[in-house]
Amino acid sequence: MHNIREILDGIYYVGVNDRRIDRFENMFPLENGVSYSSYVIKDEKNALVDSVESAFTRQYLENIEAALDGEDLDYIIVHHMEPDHCRNIDFCMRKWPNAKLVGNAKTFQFYEQFYNDEFKDRYYEVKEGDELNFGKHTLKFVMTPMVHWPEVMMSYETSQKILFSADAFGSFNAIEGHLKAKNVMHKGDWLDQARRYYINIVGKFGNQVQAAFKKVADLDIQAILPLHGPVYDDPESIGFIMNKYNKWSTFTPEEKGIAIIYSTMYGDTEQAADILAAELAELGVTEDIRVFDVSDWHPSDIIAQCHKYSNTVFGPINYNSGLYYPMEAFLQELVGTGYQNRHISFLNNWSWGGNSLKRSKEILESGKHTYIGEDVLINSAVKDDQVGQLKALAKAIKEDLDSQEY
Numbered sequence: 536m537h538n539i540r541e542i543l544d545g546i547y548y549v550g551v552n553d554r555r556i557d558r559f560e561n562m563f564p565l566e567n568g569v570s571y572s573s574y575v576i577k578d579e580k581n582a583l584v585d586s587v588e589s590a591f592t593r594q595y596l597e598n599i600e601a602a603l604d605g606e607d608l609d610y611i612i613v614h615h616m617e618p619d620h621c622r623n624i625d626f627c628m629r630k631w632p633n634a635k636l637v638g639n640a641k642t643f644q645f646y647e648q649f650y651n652d653e654f655k656d657r658y659y660e661v662k663e664g665d666e667l668n669f670g671k672h673t674l675k676f677v678m679t680p681m682v683h684w685p686e687v688m689m690s691y692e693t694s695q696k697i698l699f700s701a702d703a704f705g706s707f708n709a710i711e712g713h714l715k716a717k718n719v720m721h722k723g724d725w726l727d728q729a730r731r732y733y734i735n736i737v738g739k740f741g742n743q744v745q746a747a748f749k750k751v752a753d754l755d756i757q758a759i760l761p762l763h764g765p766v767y768d769d770p771e772s773i774g775f776i777m778n779k780y781n782k783w784s785t786f787t788p789e790e791k792g793i794a795i796i797y798s799t800m801y802g803d804t805e806q807a808a809d810i811l812a813a814e815l816a817e818l819g820v821t822e823d824i825r826v827f828d829v830s831d832w833h834p835s836d837i838i839a840q841c842h843k844y845s846n847t848v849f850g851p852i853n854y855n856s857g858l859y860y861p862m863e864a865f866l867q868e869l870v871g872t873g874y875q876n877r878h879i880s881f882l883n884n885w886s887w888g889g890n891s892l893k894r895s896k897e898i899l900e901s902g903k904h905t906y907i908g909e910d911v912l913i914n915s916a917v918k919d920d921q922v923g924q925l926k927a928l929a930k931a932i933k934e935d936l937d938s939q940e941y
């Protein structure tokens with residue numbers, strides 16, 4: 536049985552939900568699944584826009600058939616060759632033998648790397664600015680390399696002013712009935728999941744996202760149709776997500792606030808983190824104060840919070856003369872998302888020595904951060920002297936927050 540939606544005039548959502556997946560890219564835990572979006576443009580010529588993961592072939596083909604309603608398929612447009620979006624292309628090419636495969640030169644190179652060249656004679660290559668007309672609808676192609684793969688392109692449908700945005704503007708979470716962003720974006724954990732998706736998967740490529748934005752800056756965009764999550768079809772939700780993407784892709788904090796990320800084995804560094812958090816609150820900080828045990832959270836969650844807030848306090852501890860492994864792994868992954876230009880502070884715990892503080896700073900060095908306050912140095916457990924240091928750090932962070940404008 537099919538499950539399709541006509542979301543705009545002649546544009547059908549034919550995507551699927553995946554709630555059985557535990558980890559996206561075998562790495563990012565998904566508590567509420569993910570959707571793979573695909574669209575059918577129904578016109579004098581019919582086009583399929585992108586495809587879905589391998590486990591959903593039967594349901595997906597039934598969706599496309601329902602949208603086509605007995606008509607033939609003329610084009611299959613591939614904005615992105617990542618397997619979660621291209622696993623069913625070959626099934627579609629066989630089922631609709633008159634369809635041309637629309638992509639750029641790199642799309643076809645990747646297609647043949649992942650699969651083979653059996654459809655070579657049906658390639659329809661497009662370049663920057665090329666247009667493809669289906670009747671009332673016309674797609675204009677915009678090359679957006681490294682958002683977040685080299686072959687990625689977007690397309691702009693000129694009659695209804697729709698941006699088919701590939702993975703940009705995507706989010707985790709399966710679609711629960713509401714397919715329009717306006718019905719979900721201010722509810723539940725939607726924003727946290729959209730941020731976690733962007734920061735961890737596309738985040739590193741902020742400059743490329745900005746380059747893509749410049750290319751579409753002059754377009755009147757009335758709707759954005761991404762490859763995961765809800766669609767944006769009203770000015771408020773388009774403005775909201777554009778504003779977030781502008782911040783995320785320029786590595787600008789969304790808001791003032793503090794993430795304290797510590798490591799601990801016996802609880803002393805945790806106590807220091809809690810004393811610091813309490814002192815910040817006592818000093819009148821009204822912004823968010825979030826405290827994370829690095830062993831307790833998946834890195835992708837804390838990484839997204841580091842990008843969200845203006846200030847971060849890192850609490851590394853020593854382990855076999857080096858940096859406690861979960862903190863080492865977390866910091867490496869954080870830097871891998873392009874984390875930069877933040878206001879950061881440190882509290883460190885050691886019993887007989889090691890380079891955990893130095894190593895943490897080395898890992899973070901490329902981000903050109905501003906250091907706030909003096910490092911708090913704890914020798915095994917928090918004593919009166921360290922409480923004084925923690926209070927001084929809290930004061931420095933409070934003054935720093937008060938001096939920032941967003």
Ligand SMILES: Cc1cc2nc3c(=O)[nH]c(=O)nc-3n(C[C@H](O)[C@H](O)[C@H](O)COP(=O)(O)O)c2cc1C
Binds near residue numbers: 855
């Ligand atoms: C396997 C292991 C290795 C450790 N290696 C070091 C080390 O090289 N240098 C050090 O100063 N402390 C080392 N420690 C001790 C803890 O890092 C240290 O006591 C830490 O400051 C405790 O902080 P916590 O109470 O927050 O866990 C080690 C502890 C364990 C269990």
